[in-house]
Amino acid sequence: MKKRASKPEEGAVRGRAAGIEQYNSNVDRRTTQTGPLAFSAFVAVVAFLVVLGIGALVAGGFTVWGLAAAFLVAWVATMAVHIAMEWEKVVVFRLGKFSRVKGPGLYLTIPFIEQTALRADQRIMVTGFGAEETLTSDLVPINVDAVLFWMVWDAKKACLEVENYYNSVSLAAQTALRDAIGRASVSEVAIRRNQLDQELQEVIEERTSVWGITVLSVEIRDIVIPADLQEVMSAEAQAEREKNARMVLAEVEKDISAMLVDAANVYEENELAVRLRTMHLLYESVKGSGGTVVIPSAYSEGFSDATLDRALDSLKSGK
Structure with a gap:
């Protein structure tokens, strides 16, 4: 039995759908018809006045005829x-058959014989689409929103090959997005956005090119992952970062151990090297703390210039 979505979930879905649709281009394009309608009205008025004036001159006044x-x-x-x-590009039919494509500018048709079948807007169109609760390849339901930029390059194909090219493009984009999500894991969808954009553009272009439509770009706007899964993925990412940090620390400790072994071998073979290292450490400790160290007089002989010179000569000669 299918579980019915709660009211908050339904409201969220409707809100997401409305948010996506706000990017859609105006399909009706009513504002673009203001110019043609005004021109048609002007032509009608001029023709009416001219014929009415000619009739009045011929008949000697205004008549019903x-x-x-x-x-x-x-x-x-x-x-x-x-x-x-x-x-705009205008597709003109003559007696039900394709005749020609006209526009922009002035064009004529034969009344009752020819008619305008389609006014194709060739500006860049924007279509927002999405995939709700779509399962990835690892069976994780996610929501993805995207925006499609496209345009009509062949008005004849857009008129003859598809009944409503705008809705068809939107449905083709949604189907392509669902297919792409189903072939990828949730991590791939989140990480490979650019590759997914390119894949969607190629698939949608292949499906819509026969309709005289070219796809300019596809951009994924948002990816929504379930909250519980977000916590799991965050913990997994944190564990991966800690793992990498421990591996780096282990490599550093390994290098330090190797250097200490080499130093121990040198100190074992040469007693003077040990004495020099001891004096150096003592000097650094005094220098860093700014204090004073009191040592026995016999041990202090090791700090004399003669002793240091002999130690350095021995190290250089390898004895």
């Missing part, structure tokens, strides 16, 4: 004269 003809011409003019914005 003149008004009807003016309305008809204005209607036909709005169906024949169009403009496309700088970033």
Whole structure:
């Protein structure tokens, strides 16, 4: 029996979905139609006034037939004269078949014979998508949010090959993200972000290129790991760091031990070397503490210049 998510969890999921969708480009693009609609209205008004004026001149005044003809011409003019914005490509059909791609700027269509099938926005589009509670290869459920940057490069394919290219791109991106997560472990997903971005871009590009769409980049925004697993991974990382520190310390101690063995061999073979080392240590201790050491007179003879010179000569000669 499937466990139903609690209300806080459902609210968190809805909040994450809303956060992702805020990056989506406006699919309707209603603001981009202001210019074409205003132009169509202008054409209709001009055509209406021209035909109405001509009818009035011919008939000697305004008549019902003149008004009807003016309305008809204005209607036909709005169906024949169009403009496309700088970033738009317009797909025109003639009697249900593909005819041509027009835009940007002014273009004409034959009323009742030709119609606009698609206005493709060729600016860079942004689609936010994610994978909720998706299992990795080591069976860990994680949430991943990503952003897709893409654009339509072939308006004809975008019109003929897919019913709704915007929704299709979003679904293809979600599927590719889930597949990529399922093939990687949770640690690989967290560490290999750049590689995962590149992999997703290639997969989505392969799926959408037949629709006349090119993928510019894919960027993973956030990776959410369960809280209990975060503690386990943190402890594991801490243990790994301690292990590395102990290994480094062991290597250093090994090197120090080897140097001490070499020094012991030298001291064993040469008694004068031991005496020099003893005097050096004594000197360093006095120098560091700033104190005074009182030693027997017999031992102090070892600090005389003659004794030190003989010790140094013996070390140089190897005796």
